[in-house]
Amino acid sequence: MSSTRPELKFNGSSDERQYFKKYSQLPEKESTTVRFISHNNHDYFTVLKEDADLIAENVYRSRASIKISNGTQYLSLSLQNFKESLKFCLKNHYKVEIYDSKTFELLNSGSVGNLESLSEEFEIEFDFSDGSNSCIAAIKLGKKIGVCVIEDTEIYFSEFEDNDVFSNLESLLIQLGVNEVLISAKVENNKFLQALEKINNLVVSAVNSFPKDVDQDLSKLLDTENIELTLASKGLNSTDYSLSLSCCGALIQYLDLLNSSKTFTLNKYNLSTYMKLDSSTMKALNIFPSGNNKGVTSIYELFKCKTAAGSRLLSQWLKQPLIDQGTITERQKLVESMIDDTSLRVETQDFLSGVPDITRLLKKISTGMKKSGGENKKLNDVVHLYDTVTSLPKLMDVLNIDYYTTPLEKNQEALARFCELVETTITLDIDAYEDHKIKPEFDASLVEIDGRMKSALESINQLHADAGDDLNMEINKKLKLEQHQVHGWCLRLTRIESVVLRNNKKYQELQTQKSGVIFTTKELKNLSKEYGKACEEYNIKQREVIREVLSLTLTYESVFNSLASTLAHLDVITSFAIASILNSYTKPTLYPFNESARKINLIESRHPLLEVQDDINFISNDVTMDENRFVIITGPNMGGKSTYIRQIGVISLLAQIGSFIPANEGAELPIFDAILSRVGAGDSQLKGLSTFMIEMLETSSILATATENSLIIIDELGRGTSTYDGFGLAWSISEHLITDKKCFSMFATHFHELNKLSEKYSGKVQNLHVVAQENEENDITLMYKVEPGISDKSFGIHVAELVKFPQKIINMAKRKAEELSEEPPLKKQCSPQEVSEGMTRLKEILKSWRANPDTKVLQSTLAGESNKFILEIVNNL
Template sequence: MQAKATESRREPTLHMDTNARRNFIKYHAKLGEKPRTTVRFFDHSDCYTVHGSDDCELVSKIVYKSTAFIGALLPDDKETLQFVSLSKSNFELAVRELLLVKNLRVEVYIKRNEWQLEYRGSPGNLLQFEDILFANKEVLVGNNMISLQVKLEGGTQRRVGVASVEQNDCQFQLLEFLDDDFFTELEATVVLLGPKECLLPSVEGEYVPVKALLERNGVMITVPKKSSANDLLQDLNRLLRFAKGQQEDATGLKELQMQLASESLKVAIKYLDLVNDAGNLGHYEIKQLDLKRFVHLDSAAVSALNIIPKPGTHPSMPSYRWQSILGVLDQCRTPQGHRLMGKWVKQPLRSQEILNDRHNIVECLLESSDTLETLSLDYLKRIPDILMLTKKLMRRKATLQDLFRIYQVILRTPKIVQVLLGLENSTVESVICSPFKGFLEDLTGLKQMVEQVVDFEAIERGEYLVKSSFDSRLMEVQQTMNELYEKMQRLQSKCNDELDLDGKQQVKLENVAKLGYHFRITLKDDSVLRKNKNYRIVDVIKGGVRFTSDKLESYAEEFASCHSRYEEQQQSIVEEIIQVAVGYAAPLTSLNNELAQLDCLVSFAIAARSAPTPYVRPKMLAEGAGQLVLNDVRHPCLELQENVSFIVNSVDFQKDNCNMFIITGPNMGGKSTYIRSVGTAVLMAHVGAFVPCSMATISMVDSILGRVGASDNIIKGLSTFMVEMIETSGIIRTATDKSLVIIDELGRGTSTYEGCGIAWSIAEHLAKETKCFTLFATHFHEITKLAETLQTVKNCHMAAVADAENFTLLYQVRPGVMEKSFGIQVARLANFPEDVVQNAEQIYNEFEDEHADKQNKEDKALLEKIQVAIQQLSTAGNNTEINVEDLTQLVTQFTQDIKQLDSDYFKSVLASSEAKA
């Protein structure tokens, strides 16, 4: 659809004559085809434009929610080109959406003598867009990119080298591992790190399955242009932050012994151009990432458990809290807390010691509600994003106001420590208070410098200035400014007398950036002001009437001129101050991380307390202890929704007694919710949060694996069945006896018998071979027979009550097998047309009758066969010459035939005889 923009729109008009438009069309054509994942903007000084049908449609829908603003260059010419023009603010809005939500690349072209590419960005490389993306905005997302390389090492094994670059935290993480041909470990790494973008040497050959894996996890893929190799050691020597006294040489770092990972890091440093940004030099740290520290999560489990919200969901949205586990737990007050919480929920820990510390602190905070409120509302709410302020320092873009905000944090933190010490808890003191004290001690010099340099009296007036005593020339200008301010105050007093506003000091002297100094009175005194010709009104706002006089305007202009001279004069001093402050980047980053950790733990406590039914502390047992007991477990997202009365259920797994539930029951009966509730509770416990139960005993797990709710993935060309086979094969390869597996409706999308066979074999493998905790929801009732041969398998069902007219779902887990799925009754609940339901019942009854007739015929034939067998056994019993082997064979065959006959009487007789034997 192509339509001209309406004349009434407020967006800027593209000022180009016909000749300029033709030249631009030719230039745009020379650029050639671009990837669909890239959007090009053109900066025309007074506005921005995008061109081409794809970019125009995408951007117009983002900014205007409509394609009605798409115009055309030279619409009557054969060589036409669509365009959308944008103001600066709408350009910034579009860039934020494209980079942070839609995970696309952005290029911006600017015209000097000729059009040229000025800067570019991608989801993993936001450096050139930081001012646009994060100016005066909270940074709630990480900025992580990975680079990886794969090398075949005989057979089906591949060696994978991964380098992760977290630009916000200035951190390199390297790891190298052997992986199978399905790249199971790589997927766990991608889930753990949550990168926005991945650099690959190629998307062909060995990298085809890697590309598919990354796309499945929503990671943008970039194949950088090959260029002359940079010297990794030389780059690291400039980028890394070395400890005091440590030789500034990266040669001996153990992390660089991982050759593939090091090669990957070299590519990432080159692609991000880190060395050419002075703000990065001397601030990065490098470490090896140990996957064994974390519970293994695959992408299917992340999706099944709704761990993270949908892209574009912001914590300020009303639905944010109940859409995901992150939303439930994220009650953080600081941007750094939000970012850390996003990491924690994707990185559940396998360290019992760390988890016990977190649980201890959350419990302690819950026991002191006043302290919890004070920390959350009085202190943490006032903490700025120290990480972003530190980055501004490192890039020499910080102002005195930024430095003062850091100073305020340094002042507030001892008060936070004092409040925490009042809890008299040893874990709180060792885990939180002691690190805080150490970092504050390191920042003493910065605090003293700010107190010596910054003019605090000016800050009270809304100005950020260096103390005039720092420089004689500053003192002269300051003296003039003080004299002018006193004159303006005398004018204020005179004005108050002249207007005679009830004898009160009603006239306010105010300073606003665009207006300078002026007077203000309330709206109700407007009539008095208009009668006095000595004053003229500047503007009228909700807060009152702004006005001035000739003298006040003269003083205000002179004051503004002095103020500008003062700022120019102090600039060199400010630069020196910032230069010194950069040296405190390391302790500031550490302080930021500690505040983020405290914010997350406070958030856990608030989430536990504010739930409809408060969460409880889980008792964590060592891996392999073989217990998973959750009493009255609830789903934390569902219970937060309005008009939902959640029905609780329980699970009790004990090693060698029961480690698998096969769950049957009607559609919509709560099977999926039940198994997700268990998986969610286990995840929350491994993050360090309390859990939605009345009692929880949890043996620590090494992985949480899931296969829930697969659907067609048309974009990637995968059917429902193929999606669930890929996910389930990952479970089979990864699960151990220390894992938790949740599987829902496995085997759909193929024939009933094949699906049942696959589901049976997988359930049997998990129960007999893997012996992990498993919740297996299914409509294949045949699988429930596993419980007859495996003592660790128990059947249970979601209860429902049905009669001829009514059908009620109870959502309760009860022992035993549900005899039927009640699909037709559920269809009636969903308000299917009655004629459709009746037709379904008729067809169902026909199939059932046909099956019963067939079963009766088979049973009749089997009975005849059994009667013959009885006659043979009777004859053999009277024959003293019969061979023992022949008699044994007859008895065995007779027993097998009895078992095939679906008779409760014969089954009980056989069970009794087997027990006696």
């Protein structure tokens, strides 16, 4: 953070009053919007009122920088601090508005799904914690749901039917990694709004216009004359996809795409191509990082990609697990090839470590075409691309996998002319402090200027040597020559060594920094000016040539994108292989849909995130599920029930992205069409939803979405309401999953009565429990092993003892628990046979009593009966 903060200045008190008055007259904003005021053409910025609090606390980490003027608090920001604040706001899903300080006109605005304009104007790169790109969607409700999604230059159309809880829409937004959605301001469907609110970090923006006639605008974006023909070639038509077209129109207006120079491609998105994941599952399985936790806390962090493109692709694969066995097998074979060849694995990682973000470089070059200034920096980006292409032969020498070598050879051949262009026009052999430039031989006028630059630089180097002799300081080691951003060419000594400059009028001190004292001489100052003037002339002369080089570079954009895609795929596969070796993963056998052999068979399976923690010795467990697809797991708190059911979900997801899994050889898994979870408890007071309501909403979504090919993970269903209501719901939901859905289900619970389901549905339900050993002092040892059978205790009081509850409370809890355990159990209904036998016996007793009407004898006779029906009567006396 910059230590020098600009001051808010006015020409007089009237100007000051006018400034704050204009600010107060701006339209009312939402709490999720932050307004910045730009001064002197982005020289510095201010934020006011609650926005000043937000930036001070989260960016500056101090309120000391806040000032008050005219009764209003404000905070001033340098350009650099403004960029940091901008990143904070957008990463935390605030919308941003930038106004001019004089006219208070809106100069620019942006949101997490609309970063293009801000990124170009302020040359900022936004990186998300899950490695993804900015992605925005528009949604329109009708007889179906119409969706249009835009990510960079890709447009996706999708229309589908959905259930009451909009689970298909939720899956689509998660699969495509949408950051922001546009909806109609007139939407009043509460269930639709609740479905959007469930998705973490999703910004919802309401707009008034969803235009219907967008053919002409879409034609411009797709660069086509016949939009109907283009739609048909993608399996789309304007009649069946009218809602998606209207959504596209809303996005065109919101993003101002008609003023963009980009050409877009259109695709139809099929929701059923990938496994469905709901927002609860994304959170429960820790697929992506949350917060600033140290260490490996998510599946995304488990795999260490070397390139930015690889990280983005990994993020996409985690959101889109495959359901096609052929594609999964293909990825498994590639991982296997990497595991088997150590030399290939090491050389590939070494190569990928030096690969830049090709997509970002192309974007920077494209943006550079629109702006003047800093041309040399833009050439640096071109040279980075050149270096990547020319280093490909090194990779090709060791890479022996046709899946990669074939496209890479095509890319290398297609980019040969690009390499010739760079070698012909750009100086490649430069010093560390220099930027690349156009070769002087390319233009006669550049030769003369280049000669002056070299002559000045030689003289500067000679002055450096002379100063070393004069000050008795070894050059380059002690006496440094460097090109300063403000002072030009100058000399530098450490603070200690700078004592030699005292009382020496030959040398002029310019600035003292942490790195030392910067100083110059009269001759060096003149030479520096001469060199700077020649550089400026050179830059002006080479400007048009550079623009031509940039323009020609962009003609290879599709080839570079293909190269980036191949290298990203190689990066992710290599990261899978390395994680498999480091953590002893194995290749699972997967069974497709509708195959009779579908089963789960995992030997000594582990949770991949817990086992890599430094302070944990993880206990592995077996998982076997075949016809008995519904598993009820009981046992003590903190005994490992939740870990066990979640690790099965994580392992299934890893298998379907093509990774190996944490289990022993012989692992078998079915391919799932969805992983659906009801895990954890928490309310949402701002949305007016209780813990139990959220639990019911998530469970309703599961019941609406699940099929026979799904995996369901449920942890502690029904604890947000009364014991009887909760147990009743847990029982009925379990029965529905067993009899109707017939899917693989894992149910961790403290309702031990649910174990009776295994008696009612023999062969379809299995009871498991986590092992705990209890000694004579009632202390327990958690074994973290899962075994067949049931647990009749939850050991909740033991957990209270672990966290040091007062002993008085512990004793009272134990006493009350014993009292409740002694109460008669819930009455059970007698069978028809028991009722018939009881009625016969009761008639005999009543006849006997009629002959001898002694009440005590009757009560004694009834109490001694063994028939359940008679006992039921006794209990009700």
